[in-house]
Amino acid sequence: MKLLLVDDHQVVRQGIASLLRSMIPAIAIVEVETGLDAVARYGDLQPDVVLLDMGLPDISGLEAGRRIRQRWRGAAILFFTMHDELPMVRQALDVGGLGFVSKSCAPEELAEAVKRVAAGQPYIEHPIATRLAMNVERPVDHRLRDITQREMEVLLMYARGESIPGIAGRLCVSNKTVSNHLAVLKNKLQVSSSVELIHLAVDAGLIRYGQLGEGQRV
Structure with missing residues (x-):
């Protein structure tokens, strides 16, 4: 099995790679740290599965997944991220993701998700799948529900x-x-300023204060 691992944190990548090698025999893993690198390397590697983080430093995992699926319709993408908000999960599936698991899942579940998605089978982490089935959204999730992927x-x-x-x-x-x-985002999310927009993204778990850039607007 060939896996393309996309995450911008080297320690995280190495930990995931080590874990998967110990649990999945004969797995070959190539690591990249940006969404653009993932798109660029996919054609040469033709991996069985792409393990793709959402919060990348250039384009997001959503955009990387969309670009990969546009060029290679058969690409098997497993989103693996801190984000488990239902609007984000839905958008990951809408861009062609075959699976979705959070970084808080058990190691055994991650390995199972990788094997399932590599075999062309959908896999969504159980608690997230339950929330999707029951449409259980948090207050902030509800505000994000109607925004587009772009x-x-x-x-x-x-x-x-x-x-x-x-x-x-x-x-x-x-x-x-x-x-x-x-402007459309501010209207849909019912905020009146850039500061409120950023605070909403933090409240929704889409971004954390430690990830704000040095040039962040306030």
């Missing part, structure tokens, strides 16, 4: 301190398009 991408990057021109460059769109997305 709006979520813009929100994640903006909340991490990326400038409007920086976001536009990464997404290959105009500054005006990004500004329009931010």
